Amino acid sequence: MRIKRPLAVTLLMVSTLVASPIAAQQASPQDVYGALFAAVQTGRIFPDGKTFVDAVPRRSPEAIMADYRRARPANPEDLRAFVLANFTVPGVNDRGAAGLRRHIRLLWPTLVRQPETAPAGSSALSMGKPYVVPGGRFREIYYWDSYFTMLGLAADGQQPLVEGMLADFTDAIERYGHIPNGMRTYYLGRSQPPFYAAMLDLSTDEDPALAVRRLAALKQEHAYWMKGAACLDADGACDRVVRMPDGTLLNRYWDDRPLPRDESFAEDLVTARQDPNRAPAAIYRHLRAGAESGWDYSSRWLADPQRLASIRTTDIVPVDLNSLMLLMEEAIAQRSAAAGDAAESVRFRALAAQRHAALDRYFWVAVESRYADWDRVARRPTPRVSAATLYPLFVGAASTEQAAAVAASVRRTLLAPGGLRTSPLRTGQQWDSPNGWAPLQWIAIAGLRASGQADLAHEIARRWIGTIGAAYADTGKMLEKYDVEQRKPGGGGEYPAQDGFGWTNGVASTILERYPDLEQP
Numbered sequence: 001m002r003i004k005r006p007l008a009v010t011l012l013m014v015s016t017l018v019a020s021p022i023a024a025q026q027a028s029p030q031d032v033y034g035a036l037f038a039a040v041q042t043g044r045i046f047p048d049g050k051t052f053v054d055a056v057p058r059r060s061p062e063a064i065m066a067d068y069r070r071a072r073p074a075n076p077e078d079l080r081a082f083v084l085a086n087f088t089v090p091g092v093n094d095r096g097a098a099g100l101r102r103h104i105r106l107l108w109p110t111l112v113r114q115p116e117t118a119p120a121g122s123s124a125l126s127m128g129k130p131y132v133v134p135g136g137r138f139r140e141i142y143y144w145d146s147y148f149t150m151l152g153l154a155a156d157g158q159q160p161l162v163e164g165m166l167a168d169f170t171d172a173i174e175r176y177g178h179i180p181n182g183m184r185t186y187y188l189g190r191s192q193p194p195f196y197a198a199m200l201d202l203s204t205d206e207d208p209a210l211a212v213r214r215l216a217a218l219k220q221e222h223a224y225w226m227k228g229a230a231c232l233d234a235d236g237a238c239d240r241v242v243r244m245p246d247g248t249l250l251n252r253y254w255d256d257r258p259l260p261r262d263e264s265f266a267e268d269l270v271t272a273r274q275d276p277n278r279a280p281a282a283i284y285r286h287l288r289a290g291a292e293s294g295w296d297y298s299s300r301w302l303a304d305p306q307r308l309a310s311i312r313t314t315d316i317v318p319v320d321l322n323s324l325m326l327l328m329e330e331a332i333a334q335r336s337a338a339a340g341d342a343a344e345s346v347r348f349r350a351l352a353a354q355r356h357a358a359l360d361r362y363f364w365v366a367v368e369s370r371y372a373d374w375d376r377v378a379r380r381p382t383p384r385v386s387a388a389t390l391y392p393l394f395v396g397a398a399s400t401e402q403a404a405a406v407a408a409s410v411r412r413t414l415l416a417p418g419g420l421r422t423s424p425l426r427t428g429q430q431w432d433s434p435n436g437w438a439p440l441q442w443i444a445i446a447g448l449r450a451s452g453q454a455d456l457a458h459e460i461a462r463r464w465i466g467t468i469g470a471a472y473a474d475t476g477k478m479l480e481k482y483d484v485e486q487r488k489p490g491g492g493g494e495y496p497a498q499d500g501f502g503w504t505n506g507v508a509s510t511i512l513e514r515y516p517d518l519e520q521p
Contacts, residue, residue: 039073052089067082127168131164136501137498194321194324245379253292297431300386305427317375359397419467429493438503441460445460
């Protein structure tokens with residue numbers, strides 16, 4: 001027999017049920033949000049009725065409802081704005097900085113490739129350990145990309161992948177004498193910015209035999225970059241080595257093959273035809289050297305910033321490359337000392353001291369408060385301002401005064417709403433304004449922080465995370481580069497913006513690990 005109860009008794013039973021702790025945990029959004037729930041659902045604020053009921057409140061429901069009763073949004077636009085301000089709504093506003101770290105952790109497995117022997121006739125070079133690719137059109141491991149990827153892997157608890165990638169790079173040096181631009185046969189004629197020494201600092205493997213092997217590989221890489229010292233011509237240059245006016249030997253970017261790039265063959269043919277006054281082979285060499293720099297392409301390498309055919313990369317002695325060579329020489333000295341090889345430690349400390357002095361002598365432009373590239377033809381610093389100015393801070397080569405001056409210069413010329421500009425010039429090349437790139441953000445952040453400029457380091461980190469968070473919210477993707485002026489996906493260059501993306505993921509995870517306050521929505 002069904003028992004009929006008065007309405008008042010029924011309501012009392014419901015209120016008692018909801019008031020109990022267990023029942024409160026089981027209350028539905030209709031029970032918890034009452035009038036707000038009804039307004040959202042009947043107003044079709046979201047097309048799918050399941051959207052709001054799966055939303056997560058950003059603060060206590062009681063506080064939200066108190067504000068709702070006070071505000072009483074008068075129209076659908078105001079109601080939607082209220083909901084988005086107080087809830088994380090799936091598929092609507094759940095892809096901001098707060099969800100970035102989790103998204104990146106889920107992305108890593110999609111970028112991992114397993115080792116395999118390259119098939120006959122393939123351009124792929126065999127790898128021995130699992131590794132992480134950048135993503136998109138970049139289906140193989142790349143040299144300097146990998147340092148920034150490995151930073152994030154270490155921060156996200158993927159240390160076995162870090163060790164495996166180090167093993168792959170050590171093996172590459174032993175096989176080829178250097179780490180190629182990427183693990184393809186068509187990349188063997190060049191390397192990339194030499195971050196192997198910095199990568200070694202990410203390892204937690206203390207095996208003494210492995211340390212011996214890695215030191216030998218590091219010295220072999222140094223020999224690769226310096227082998228041109230044995231063939232310097234009357235012009236004072238050979239391969240990757242340049243003799244400076246005082247006799248100091250420094251480095252430039254180069255490629256062993258003066259031909260169009262295999263991967264950009266048609267594009268290079270077109271570029272070479274645009275300058276009939278120079279031999280095509282010379283232009284091909286400059287283009288390939290620009291690819292070795294990683295900055296392919298940038299006004300740093302162009303005589304005319306608006307014309308790629310004016311490229312002259314091998315005429316430039318780059319501040320970033322020579323900063324990394326200093327880091328390499330210091331690492332060899334330290335590791336040689338730890339191995340008990342005092343003579344080698346002394347030798348490489350002397351080389352590092354010479355290079356450090358050359359950074360001050362040739363690259364530091366005091367009147368402009370910046371480090372510049374050196375034009376070996378004009379025999380003076382180049383006029384091109386770029387984010388490469390921060391590399392001496394990254395390797396610890398800048399004095400306190402120099403670091404403060406660079407920080408002030410960066411604020412004036414390179415700090416954009418969405419992070420660090422690559423350069424102030426708009427040229428249509430991807431390594432110029434308005435683009436910002438993850439590796440350069442980290443070079444700046446780490447270098448400034450280590451040099452006593454923590455406030456600017458944090459500000460660049462905040463702006464960059466805001467940019468990639470905004471793009472992720474709009475697209476659901478992590479991209480290769482970003483427009484830091486308008487805080488949107490970047491453009492320019494020889495190919496469309498790529499999705500993935502290894503070094504963007506790595507730097508984002510590293511920043512959020514270093515600055516947890518930036519994870520807040």
